[in-house]
Amino acid sequence: MTEQTVLISGAGVAGPALAYWLARAGFRPTVVERAAGLRSSGSPVDVRGPAARVAERMGITAKLREASTDATALKFVDDAGRRTGRVALGGAGGIELPRTDLAAILHEAARADAEFVFHDSITELRQDDGGVDVTFERGAPRRFDLVLGADGLHSNVRRLAFGPEHAFVEHMGVYVATLPLTGPPADPTAIVMYNSPGRALALHPSRGRGIAAFMFRGEAVPGFDHRDSALHKRMLAEAYAGAGWRVPELLERVREADDLYLDSVSRVRMDRWASGRIALAGDAASCVSLFGDGSTLAMAGAYTLAEELRRTPADAAAAFRRYEDRHRKLVEPKQRTVSTAAALLIPATRGGLAARNFATRLLPLVTAARRLTPSHAS
Template sequence: MRTVLISGGGIAGNTLAWWLARHGIRVTVVERAAGQRSSGNPVDVRGPALPVVTAMGLRDELAAAATPVTGMRLVDDAGATVARVPMSASSSDPGLEIPRADLAAILHRAAADDVEFRYDDTITGLAEDAGGVDVTFAVGAPRRFDLVVGADGLHSTVRRLAFGPEATHVRHLGVWVATLPLGAPADDPYDVLLHNSPGRLVSVHPARGSALAAFIFRGGPVDGFDHRDLAQHKRLVVEAYAQQRGWRVPELLDRVRAADDLYFDSVSRVHLPRWSRGRVVLVGDAASCVSLFGDGSSLAVAGAYTLADALADTADHATAFDRYETWHRRRTEPRRRAARYAAGLLVPRTRFGLAARNASARALTGLRAAR
């Protein structure tokens, strides 16, 4: 029986684990976190991901976990509505919107009976030969696997060990994002509220029972940025919005200062000429991230299925990796090209850009009402 080690117990890793186990492959998942995470921003499951989760028998469970959001409401400094865009008008393929942690947890539960999960550990070394890969861990004993998969996100450990330093492959797109759970329901359970100033966005998403605040702002690379440094993250967010006084921004900045659960990272693009090297392959954001603007969760599900299907179809891993990459790049490339356009709509740089975006939103709403 072939053995596969997956680094990363998130959306891509759990989906891949389920499908590989279904095809009779022995799977181990190693995850740096101590368990399944309980926080995370809402994400979409749509397009090529929908038939995958349906085939896994999870469509109804995901629908039950979906948020009740029906629209996005742009608000001014006083909180008055500038425009409201129904979600069905904002996408031709709305799919399901689900908190990221809930999506990962549902996928994990589906795979748990047939997959070995090892939490609170990470890979520290990979040594490949003609017959397999010897893997060392920070905590656990060394083990040997036929194949290793990096499903460990934008800051992938597997990618660094097998393909070289992160700086070689990750490009900052000039936007930063922070998200913060507010610990209480939103006043409006159906609308995402968005407040803009030039180069800045603050939003409140009702999520599912506990609202989530997001700060998305334009800015260049940060020297010495550490994606695990909470104090640094708080400082960067507070500095970016220090001059903002409108809407709920001061109150939400106070929440940032007091937070012990703040997600913060660069909106980045991962670029690799190939997604595999020998017996090591990447999937999800580790291979082709356009974080925030790239339908990353849906593409992670679809890519994991494509990789598992290719591995099940042939015993030659090199052929399987090539087939997976050829098919899945056709999905990811259009989203990568659209990332800057999406950023321009969500976080316009100038007051003129904001006015034009708002006028377009009002026109879209008017056209929809007139139908």
């Protein structure tokens, strides 16, 4: 049988993982990425459970551990910086590392067996019984046997093949922004979190230099653009006006930043993840939220999708159905816990904040704590 060609949109987490496993399943993968090179918000993410097993099969576990962060505790502080609670992070399992490093490690594992095309994107998809004709923004048109969208919450493939974003993406009432900080963190082993009602600021030590994560409650912004940095800076300034601790200092850095990332905490829900010869993976299909196990689910889903295509390479529709049936069992429980995580990390009232701080003295809160910073993974 002739080697089938597969176009994968997105070189984040799900895309390179798909390329790696599809190459080993007998397919010829091409990955197209809008950015000019590998990039990421850099926020710490977790590789745990099924993704840890996938990493072991790929032979990359040692590299993931080398890139892992050292945070062992989550400390809550008040306006004056006094500690109001503490949660130990040990025992959650898995490996935490910056998303930048995870994406780079996956790319390195896949690049020998896959074509990577950066600084380009898909503009049109036209499929028939024999394949998919793809038009690109910069490159010449090409034809592929299959197209897989692994291009995240704001998926281009999903929009072209399934419909507009608003039909599938549900705003969860929270926004998250991240900003890299210069210089080493004061405590390389602890995440420090400040709360006021409806707002949170977490300083994560990451690897050698900190990351500030702003999390705040807010209604959906009409016409919100996840690429509009000026809008993002205005949103942060308004949301954190009057906040204490180190917020004024960090807002000043926000105003001067050229690498600020901000997006809605959202949930993607779709009745189906495939349409003919086109299918979705990672956040494009089933974003849990910017808090969740996005990277773990992206790696696990990529492995499952490639495995099912390997089983029936001549019947992609059947492979897509089996992949969806299997992977939804992992995704759906995570999607149901978004509101609980938000309540723990960003209490909406002073009473809720006091109750949360008291609970940190009694309960581990490990699940919520490990999801402090964005895990927008695909």
